[in-house]
Amino acid sequence: MNQNLKKAASIIAVTAMSMAGLAACGSKDKSGDAAKGGKVYYLNFKPEAEDAWKSLAAKYQSETGVETKVVTAASNTYESTLKSEMDKDEAPTLFQVNGPVGLATWESYCADMSDTEPYAQLNDQSVALKNSDGTVVAVPYVNETYGIIYNKDLLNKYFALSDAKVKSVDEIKSFDKLKEVADDIQAHKADLGVDGAFTSAGFDSSSDWRFKTHLANMPLYYEFQDDNVTTEPATIKGTYLNNYKNIFDLYITDSTTDPSLLSSKTETDAETEFSGNKAVFFQNGTWAWTNLQKAGMSADSLGMLPIYIGAPGEENQGLTTGSENYWCINNNASDADKQATKDFLKWLITSDEGKSALTNDMGFVTPFKSMNDEETDNPLVKIAKADTANSATKSVNWVFSMIPSENWKNDLGSALLNYAQGTGSWDDVQKAFVDNWATEYNLTHES
Numbered sequence: 001m002n003q004n005l006k007k008a009a010s011i012i013a014v015t016a017m018s019m020a021g022l023a024a025c026g027s028k029d030k031s032g033d034a035a036k037g038g039k040v041y042y043l044n045f046k047p048e049a050e051d052a053w054k055s056l057a058a059k060y061q062s063e064t065g066v067e068t069k070v071v072t073a074a075s076n077t078y079e080s081t082l083k084s085e086m087d088k089d090e091a092p093t094l095f096q097v098n099g100p101v102g103l104a105t106w107e108s109y110c111a112d113m114s115d116t117e118p119y120a121q122l123n124d125q126s127v128a129l130k131n132s133d134g135t136v137v138a139v140p141y142v143n144e145t146y147g148i149i150y151n152k153d154l155l156n157k158y159f160a161l162s163d164a165k166v167k168s169v170d171e172i173k174s175f176d177k178l179k180e181v182a183d184d185i186q187a188h189k190a191d192l193g194v195d196g197a198f199t200s201a202g203f204d205s206s207s208d209w210r211f212k213t214h215l216a217n218m219p220l221y222y223e224f225q226d227d228n229v230t231t232e233p234a235t236i237k238g239t240y241l242n243n244y245k246n247i248f249d250l251y252i253t254d255s256t257t258d259p260s261l262l263s264s265k266t267e268t269d270a271e272t273e274f275s276g277n278k279a280v281f282f283q284n285g286t287w288a289w290t291n292l293q294k295a296g297m298s299a300d301s302l303g304m305l306p307i308y309i310g311a312p313g314e315e316n317q318g319l320t321t322g323s324e325n326y327w328c329i330n331n332n333a334s335d336a337d338k339q340a341t342k343d344f345l346k347w348l349i350t351s352d353e354g355k356s357a358l359t360n361d362m363g364f365v366t367p368f369k370s371m372n373d374e375e376t377d378n379p380l381v382k383i384a385k386a387d388t389a390n391s392a393t394k395s396v397n398w399v400f401s402m403i404p405s406e407n408w409k410n411d412l413g414s415a416l417l418n419y420a421q422g423t424g425s426w427d428d429v430q431k432a433f434v435d436n437w438a439t440e441y442n443l444t445h446e447s
Contacts, residue, residue: 038340039067052361099401110137117346138326145384146285175310196256202265212413299379322398
């Protein structure tokens with residue numbers, strides 16, 4: 001072969017190799033991911049933290065070059081959104097389950113997390129969830145606290161009234177006393193310049209979880225405590241349903257809003273009423289600070305009471321603290337994407353940017369050793385930490401993770417709304433609460 005032919009052959013060979021290399025870089029492995037490198041896709045459960053999560057993802061992608069995407073499910077749509085997203089070629093690499101019941105649904109999608117930084121950093125590794133084989137597959141990433149947030153300035157204005165029922169928040173240690181104060185605030189609306197003692201108990205999808213889940217936790221907690229229930233029961237008795245009725249009645253009677261209007265009221269409406277000094281009390285949790293701060297509220301203006309329902313011994317009751325938020329890595333993701341997701345989680349709980357965002361921007365109290373010394377500017381988190389550390393009170397656990405299905409919550413929410421509007425009875429609420437528990441348990445445990 002002469003020199004010109006050899007040169008031409010060499011050029012053709014190099015070109016062919018280059019084209020092959022380009023094709024390889026763009027090729028897909030069996031899971032549809034680029035063979036080189038991995039990416040992260042987190043399906044976020046918390047709409048109120050959407051901006052913070054997207055900002056974090058952008059920072060991480062800028063810092064590492066790893067494609068990092070966050071999609072947020074709308075309120076009350078996480079399960080349906082997760083099902084839809086998991087059917088896609090580009091499925092989430094990171095998602096969450098809401099406890100043992102949620103894990104039972106998604107167990108086959110949950111990868112081994114025993115070698116991840118979040119599991120290694122847990123203050124108490126026993127709180128991680130294991131699958132039926134005993135493998136750690138879900139790690140809690142936040143402990144949250146909720147109760148009745150109050151406006152200190154308005155409450156102090158009430159205390160200053162000559163005929164105020166109490167003169168200090170320290171006197172409110174029971175449902176009876178809470179009702180006495182709320183009723184009196186309602187009677188003095190004009191004097192205090194408020195529209196009601198409590199914000200609107202809205203049943204729009206952005207708000208109804210506060211009552212069909214978080215408030216429902218209270219009668220469930222006391223019943224389970226009486227009966228030593230520690231795992232999801234097949235049936236419940238509704239022992240404290242009258243107490244549930246009493247606190248719910250208080251919310252919708254001593255309120256800024258007529259009960260007939262609750263179907264369209266949102267969480268934002270309640271936040272606006274509270275931050276605008278139109279209501280003294282607002283059932284919500286540590287996560288509410290971000291929006292309240294944006295609305296102009298001062299940290300010094302906020303306090304939080306336990307949700308009293310008239311249960312025995314409630315004078316020693318603390319705030320309601322727990323978690324229904326467990327990270328899971330998608331077992332069907334490529335190895336590269338799994339590793340990229342593990343790296344992202346490590347960065348989240350060890351980097352200054354990640355720790356600050358989780359603590360301050362999202363208002364989380366995290367269960368990780370790496371974040372034990374993290375300072376917070378969230379006044380509700382500070383209150384929650386002090387409550388947990390107070391040996392004189394007992395925190396109420398989050399037992400609603402044992403609720404058998406989303407359908408149980410939705411049916412209960414509908415019954416509560418109908419009751420509030422006068423189009424249904426409390427008997428309907430009782431049926432949704434007690435009878436439907438057994439129905440939903442059986443449906444979700446069919447072999």
